Amino acid sequence: TMSKPYWLEVPLIEGSKDKVKDGEILIVGSGLAGVSTAYWLQQKGFTDLTLVDHQASEAASFRNCGHILYGTVESMLAMVALHGQDVAKDLWQLSIDICHEVRDTVKRENLSVDYKQDGYLVIAVEESENQEILRSIELLNRYGFQSDYVEKKELEKKGFREVFGGRFEAGSAQAHPTKFRNDLLKICLDRGLKYFSKVKVLAMDENNSKVEIRIDGQATVRYEAAVIAANAYSPLLSDFFAKHRLVEPFRGQIICSKPLKKKLPVAYPHSFDHGYEYAIGTEDNRLMLGGWRNNTPGGETGTYDITPNPMVEKGLAEFAAKHYAIDEEIIWEYSWSGIMAASKTGFPFIGPIDSQRIFTVSGFTGHGFSWAHGSAKYLAKIMAGEPIPELVARQFNPRLVR
Numbered sequence: 001t002m003s004k005p006y007w008l009e010v011p012l013i014e015g016s017k018d019k020v021k022d023g024e025i026l027i028v029g030s031g032l033a034g035v036s037t038a039y040w041l042q043q044k045g046f047t048d049l050t051l052v053d054h055q056a057s058e059a060a061s062f063r064n065c066g067h068i069l070y071g072t073v074e075s076m077l078a079m080v081a082l083h084g085q086d087v088a089k090d091l092w093q094l095s096i097d098i099c100h101e102v103r104d105t106v107k108r109e110n111l112s113v114d115y116k117q118d119g120y121l122v123i124a125v126e127e128s129e130n131q132e133i134l135r136s137i138e139l140l141n142r143y144g145f146q147s148d149y150v151e152k153k154e155l156e157k158k159g160f161r162e163v164f165g166g167r168f169e170a171g172s173a174q175a176h177p178t179k180f181r182n183d184l185l186k187i188c189l190d191r192g193l194k195y196f197s198k199v200k201v202l203a204m205d206e207n208n209s210k211v212e213i214r215i216d217g218q219a220t221v222r223y224e225a226a227v228i229a230a231n232a233y234s235p236l237l238s239d240f241f242a243k244h245r246l247v248e249p250f251r252g253q254i255i256c257s258k259p260l261k262k263k264l265p266v267a268y269p270h271s272f273d274h275g276y277e278y279a280i281g282t283e284d285n286r287l288m289l290g291g292w293r294n295n296t297p298g299g300e301t302g303t304y305d306i307t308p309n310p311m312v313e314k315g316l317a318e319f320a321a322k323h324y325a326i327d328e329e330i331i332w333e334y335s336w337s338g339i340m341a342a343s344k345t346g347f348p349f350i351g352p353i354d355s356q357r358i359f360t361v362s363g364f365t366g367h368g369f370s371w372a373h374g375s376a377k378y379l380a381k382i383m384a385g386e387p388i389p390e391l392v393a394r395q396f397n398p399r400l401v402r
């Protein structure tokens with residue numbers, strides 16, 4: 001199997017290899033968060049923007065499962081237990097609005113990125129999980145959110161086996177992450193964004209009313225402001241991230257089959273076992289299945305190594321054999337890993353950090369496709385001096401995390 005992600009069969013747009021010069025706003029990271037930040041800052045009228053990236057092909061953004069999901073890393077049940085009913089309800093609504101930002105951008109800019117709002121199926125692989133799903137549906141429905149129970153029999157008709165029940169959410173979506181990022185980046189470049197590849201930022205500090213950015217092998221550059229959109233990698237260039245342990249890196253892994261002869265009955269996003277395994281059917285009818293890290297010693301945390309773990313690869317293939325009623329041979333063609341950021345709070349961090357000139361938009365755990373794009377819009381508002389919802393200011397403020 002190849003360790004190249006399926007999504008990177010679409011080549012990433014690369015930046016200039018020239019030296020970075022001084023400017024107004026510098027954004028570090030050209031994954032979904034960094035490119036979205038450039039996009040929203042341009043929407044707010046900022047024109048002198050520079051985007052830099054060290055190794056975009058390793059970004060989590062092109063190594064995920066393409067899910068654009070309502071909710072956060074926690075179930076509604078867990079969110080109510082953690083934050084109380086009112087905050088949980090508001091957070092869920094915010095997550096919906098954030099998913100719709102992706103949809104609205106696709107429409108506004110007329111992007112051809114395989115965007116489909118065809119729902120999300122959460123599947124229980126144990127009876128206790130089935131009971132949790134039932135309670136989550138009850139809560140979601142009580143707060144006015146759509147979520148429908150799917151009987152075991154119904155799931156079996158949809159091609160799953162050894163499952164106990166599920167819940168279907170119609171509003172979640174999927175898209176091709178590389179196409180989305182590339183198309184958005186192309187728009188930003190047309191509107192004057194400067195983009196540099198192979199630029200490794202070592203550190204940044206405010207000095208004499210400027211942000212001084214130290215770059216590996218290049219002269220230090222000076223900017224009015226800087227944005228850290230490096231997600232799991234942020235602690236490597238920011239003492240603030242490291243000191244407050246805002247994010248912990250962890251490795252996620254995915255396998256993807258050769259195109260199957262028989263059409264997958266469920267090609268829209270779905271997950272099993274509390275989201276620990278997640279899957280999709282690709283445009284060309286491949287089964288893409290990720291997760292399984294909860295079955296490994298250490299849970300794949302604390303690493304920046306993107307070499308796929310053979311144990312996880314095997315576990316995922318066995319998981320597919322157990323839970324999908326696919327009667328042809330499945331040939332796994334791709335296997336890859338990526339590094340996600342487990343957020344200390346379970347939510348992204350949006351706003352200034354240790355200086356009024358140094359901002360971040362990071363910490364997306366397993367929901368970065370929607371949250372990166374939507375969070376970047378809030379960051380652009382903050383940087384433009386516009387008001388943001390109180391919920392965002394309170395829950396996602398990196399300075400309030402202790």
Ligand SMILES: Cc1cc2nc3c(=O)[nH]c(=O)nc-3n(C[C@H](O)[C@H](O)[C@H](O)COP(=O)(O)OP(=O)(O)OC[C@H]3O[C@@H](n4cnc5c(N)ncnc54)[C@H](O)[C@@H]3O)c2cc1C
Nearest residue numbers: 029031032033054055060061064067201252338367368369
């Ligand atoms: C296996 C897997 C499955 C996932 N599935 C889903 C899913 O289905 N749905 C979903 O919503 N989310 C999913 N995620 C999470 C999602 O992919 C991430 O949350 C999201 O892509 C984060 O985007 P980002 O732009 O913040 O970070 P990244 O995409 O990681 O980009 C960070 C960029 O910063 C650059 N960088 C880092 N340090 C430096 C530096 N010092 N100097 C210069 N550049 C630097 C890196 O090179 C990189 O390009 C998954 C992740 C993985 C790994």
